[in-house]
Amino acid sequence: MLKQTLAQKLQQKLSPQQIQLMKLVQLPTQSLEARIKQEIEENPALQEGKEKGEDTFENDASDEREVRDSMEEINWDDYLGDDDTPDYKTKANNYSSDDELYEAPVIVNESFHDSLISQLRLRDLNTEELELATYLVGTIDDDGLLRRELIDIVDDLAFSQGIFTEEKELERLLEIIQDLDPPGVGGRDLRECLILQLERKRPSFKVNLALSILEDYFDSFVKRHYQKLMDRLGVNEDELRDAIDEIGRLNPKPGGSSNLSRPTENVIPDYNLEIVDEELELTLNGRNAPELSLSNQYREMLEHYKASKEKNKAEKEAALFVKQKLDSAKWFIDAIVQRQQTLMLTMQSILNYQRDYFLTGDERKLRPMILKDIAEEIGMDISTVSRVASNKYIQTPYGTFLIKRFFSESMTNADGEEVSTREIKKILEDTVAEENKRKPMTDDALAKILKEKGYPIARRTVAKYREQLDIPVARMRKEL
Numbered sequence: 001m002l003k004q005t006l007a008q009k010l011q012q013k014l015s016p017q018q019i020q021l022m023k024l025v026q027l028p029t030q031s032l033e034a035r036i037k038q039e040i041e042e043n044p045a046l047q048e049g050k051e052k053g054e055d056t057f058e059n060d061a062s063d064e065r066e067v068r069d070s071m072e073e074i075n076w077d078d079y080l081g082d083d084d085t086p087d088y089k090t091k092a093n094n095y096s097s098d099d100e101l102y103e104a105p106v107i108v109n110e111s112f113h114d115s116l117i118s119q120l121r122l123r124d125l126n127t128e129e130l131e132l133a134t135y136l137v138g139t140i141d142d143d144g145l146l147r148r149e150l151i152d153i154v155d156d157l158a159f160s161q162g163i164f165t166e167e168k169e170l171e172r173l174l175e176i177i178q179d180l181d182p183p184g185v186g187g188r189d190l191r192e193c194l195i196l197q198l199e200r201k202r203p204s205f206k207v208n209l210a211l212s213i214l215e216d217y218f219d220s221f222v223k224r225h226y227q228k229l230m231d232r233l234g235v236n237e238d239e240l241r242d243a244i245d246e247i248g249r250l251n252p253k254p255g256g257s258s259n260l261s262r263p264t265e266n267v268i269p270d271y272n273l274e275i276v277d278e279e280l281e282l283t284l285n286g287r288n289a290p291e292l293s294l295s296n297q298y299r300e301m302l303e304h305y306k307a308s309k310e311k312n313k314a315e316k317e318a319a320l321f322v323k324q325k326l327d328s329a330k331w332f333i334d335a336i337v338q339r340q341q342t343l344m345l346t347m348q349s350i351l352n353y354q355r356d357y358f359l360t361g362d363e364r365k366l367r368p369m370i371l372k373d374i375a376e377e378i379g380m381d382i383s384t385v386s387r388v389a390s391n392k393y394i395q396t397p398y399g400t401f402l403i404k405r406f407f408s409e410s411m412t413n414a415d416g417e418e419v420s421t422r423e424i425k426k427i428l429e430d431t432v433a434e435e436n437k438r439k440p441m442t443d444d445a446l447a448k449i450l451k452e453k454g455y456p457i458a459r460r461t462v463a464k465y466r467e468q469l470d471i472p473v474a475r476m477r478k479e480l
Helices: 016-026 029-042 061-068 112-120 127-138 150-161 167-177 190-199 205-216 218-222 226-233 237-248 296-307 313-353 355-360 371-378 382-389 421-434 443-452 459-468
Strands: 046-048 271-276 279-284 292-294 393-396 399-402 410-412 418-420
Touching: 016 313, 016 382, 029 046, 046 313, 112 127, 112 167, 127 150, 127 167, 150 167, 190 205, 190 237, 205 218, 205 226, 205 237, 218 226, 226 237, 271 313, 271 355, 279 313, 279 355, 292 296, 292 313, 296 313, 313 355, 313 371, 313 382, 371 382, 410 421, 418 421, 421 443, 421 459, 443 459
Parallel strands: 271 393
Antiparallel strands: 046 292, 271 279, 393 399, 410 418
16 A cells, blocks of 8 residues: 655765765876876866966856756757867976876787797698697696696587597697797696706706606605605705706796786886985875866856857857856866875875884884774774775885885784784794794794794784785795
8 A cells, every 4th residue: 555654864975076086086196197188088178287367267156047047958969079179288297397207118019829829830730730739829828837638628629619639639739839938838737837848958967856856756846845855866955955946947837937018017106205304205296286277268158158148048058068067177176186185184194103114114113003093183084094095105215115005903912012913924024034944933933932022922823924924834935
């Protein structure tokens, strides 16, 4: 049964402008440049560069009401084209005088698989063999290993390509592919990949010994049972060490070693930090402060429509369009300014909170800090601080770092003081680096050492931190 009810609710909704501002805050410098260019292309009332005159654009309520009367009759599609886009300036010197522009050169190389196919064409293969070998190359992973079984590839060729062949034929063609560069390509597992590389080296005692280790005692080698290897192979410790060093110089991912074009990410720092007379000086990257202005041509058009005493329907529609574009451009300029202020306020608060670390660069002086600490300090929401720290970098005298790395949880040491987990991880990392590699310490031993240094943490916590630092277990850290 349907019935009408009256209810009162309190809701909070974000306006489209607030949503767009949050997105601008989250953008790093490089993405911000692209966003500004996109806005300039979409809004002809916005231009890049300094304003040539005073900003005489003001909100006129009476004129706005006058043109709003005919809003329902406007066909917006007629005004969203690019035919009448004014000839505004799209490029300007937007950098400070000492800001150098670095541009990565565009290098076009053939891909890893194309390189293998090019080498195959130089081999004495007929059309059918070349087609099969090309298909085999296509099944090789980007790291250079062939992880699919040849019998499965035979089935794929039959069902998808209509080509019928035998596993022995693919085995013969795979041997040809494994003879291509880079060495080790086409190996069906890590062991075969390393063996292929050793077979191309000049024969010597340590190379032959390394081959014997990989061919006959690969499991013992992986598990680092060095004493068992010496007993089985009848060699001393120095000879085994030389052979293992030879294996260590091989490439487990030959596909990643070729001189190919791979996408590289250029990190452009959003902040620059300098230490002058024991004081921290923070600046935004010059590319982070674009100079934008309103189009003089569009402002003159709006003044013309305002001055016109008799307005027909077309002029009212044009006036509304120009007014909206100028409103949008003015808001975007204000949003960029607000973004810069938010970024500077948040980062300055982080610098004050971690002042001892930024003055020395010693990670052991990092204080425990979470997003809530900074949000309360600057009087903003936690989500705003998270957006500011997301994908942003700061260039310091000690290197360029991701801002989120300065946030960490806290733990209580033996003296009852709160310390950062990054401090404990740094001590753990230094302890492992200084250990005797012949007898690496277990997690229990590491936990005992940390407890002696005033950090009482459990063995499972040590194991968690060790995994976060990409430190292998004790058995895998053992060296001769």
